[in-house]
Amino acid sequence: MGLAVSDELLGTFVPIIVYWLYSGNYILMGSFENYRLHTRKEEDVKNLVSKGTVVKGVLLQQTIQAAxxxxxxxxxxxxxxAALDVQPNFLVVVRQFLIAMLVLDxxxxxxxxxxxxxxxxxxxxHSQHHRLIVPYAFGALYNHPLEGLILDTIGGALSFLLSGMSPRISIFFFSFATIKTVDDHCGLWLPGNLFRVFFRNNTAYHDVHHQLYGNKYNFSQPFFVLWDRILGTYMPYTxxxxxxxxxxxxxxxxxxVD
Incomplete structure (x- = not known):
């Protein structure tokens, strides 16, 4: 039982720690002007909420999420x-990840x-999240608490339950989903970013959605562009x-469209 509690606690709190560590990494890289999608002036002028308020809002959502x-x-x-001591093989984990990704998306x-x-x-x-017209990394989970509960927390619970993953596997899945979500809001187009290699849903793709011209497009998050493609809400970018x-x-x- 001690191991089970440990996995459950890690599955609850590791993604939160990962969120702030990965966001902090992008804060340090925020001075890379040659890779920013918006200037610092645009970030200061266009955004309708202070960074202090954003931090408080994210911490509130993460508290609800943890509970x-x-x-x-x-x-x-x-x-x-009963299954804690049985380690699933690699193909089972891949299948669970894919199911969880599709369910969450x-x-x-x-x-x-x-x-x-x-x-x-x-x-x-939802307009609370769109107060960040120029997204940045640690604002990824800045939402109204009810939106955070509906989109992120309930969506995460469904992906966990329907994929059949264990608490131990969930540590890795939700940490990965957290990193991807932060990356999509980081506002930097960095060379060598592997998310751009494997996912069309990326920083620039989601940036389109935060702009006035793209407000009714690019709803998909955080992994694929499948539903935008199928339902005609896909807006490509240059x-x-x-x-x-x-x-x-x-x-x-x-x-x-191909």
């Missing part, structure tokens, strides 16, 4: 305890899109070198 995770692990503990796409199309939900809930350094993300006007 729900502890409850979820407690409720499902009996189902997982599907849940977040439809909930996210609905929050944009329902005027009441957008005005009173990157242009900006005078003075960095890049500008522009909607592509000549893109044709």
């Amino acid at each position: 729900v995770a502890v409850l979820l692990f407690t409720v499902t503990r009996n189902d997982n305890t 599907t849940w977040q796409y439809f909930m996210h899109r609905y929050m944009h199309h329902n005027k009441f939900l957008y005005r009173h809930i 990157l242009k070198k900006r005078d003075g350094g960095g890049f500008e993300v522009c909607p592509s006007t000549d893109y044709k």
